[in-house]
Amino acid sequence: MFVREKLNKSGTISVQVILKSSKKYKVVKTFGSSADPNEILALKNEANQWIHGQTGQVAINFDNQRAETEQVLDKIDQVKSVGIDLLLNSIYDEIGFNLVGDLLFRRLVFSRIEYPVSKLVR
Template sequence: MYVRKKHNRSGSTSVVVVSKASGKYKEIKSFGSSISKEGIDSLCEQAATWIRSFGYQQELDFDDRKGKEVEETKRFLSNIDNVLINGTQLHNELTNYQRSQIGVEVVIHKNVNYKNSPLYAKIRADVEKLLKRI
C-alpha cells in the first residue's frame, strides 16, 4: 500500500491509499482532496499514518525516526561479527591445545624443519663431542 496523489480535472488533488495485487491497482481508502499544497501535505500525512496503523505493510523508515530499532539492529549485527571472530579464535585455540597434547615423537616425525635450526646444530655438535670422549 502506498499514498497516491491523483490530479482531478477541477485542478484539485485527491489523496488516496492504493494497493497493488495481482498486477491491478485498487483504491483502498480516500482521504479527500485539496487545492493548496498545505492541504495536500496534511492529507498525505493522514494517509501515511493510516497505512502505519492499518498494519498490512510495515513502513520502511529511512529518516531515522525509529533510532532505537536501528541501534538494536547494529548491536545485533555486531554480535554476529563477535561470534564469528570468537568462533575463529576458539577454533584456533582448540587446535593449538590439541596439538600440544601430541607426543614429542609425533611432532618430530611430522616436522623435519628442526634440522635446519641453529639450536639443533649446536646440540648435535655437543652430543657428537660427548660421544667422541667416550
C-alpha cells in the first residue's frame, strides 16, 4: 500500500491509499481533498499513519543513509572468506602480488578471475 496524490478536475488534490495487486491499482481509502498544501500534507501524514496501523509497514527514511550504513558497517567485527577467496588468497600471495599492498587491486584481480567476461562495451 502507498499514498497517492491525485489531481482532480476541480483543481484540488485527493489523498488516497492505493493497493497494487495483479498489475491493477485499487483505491483502499480516500482521506480527503484540498488545494491547501498544508492540509494536503496533513492528509498524507494521516494516510501514512493509517497504513502503518493496518499493515505494520514502516516508512524508511533515506535522508541519513550514509551515516546509517557506516553505523551498520562499524558493528561488523569479523569477515570470513569463503569459497574461491580462500584459494585465490594463497595463490595471490605465492605469486608475490601481495607486495603491491593495495586492497582495491586485490579485489580487481579476484574479480577478473572469478568473472572472466570481456569488459568491452558494444
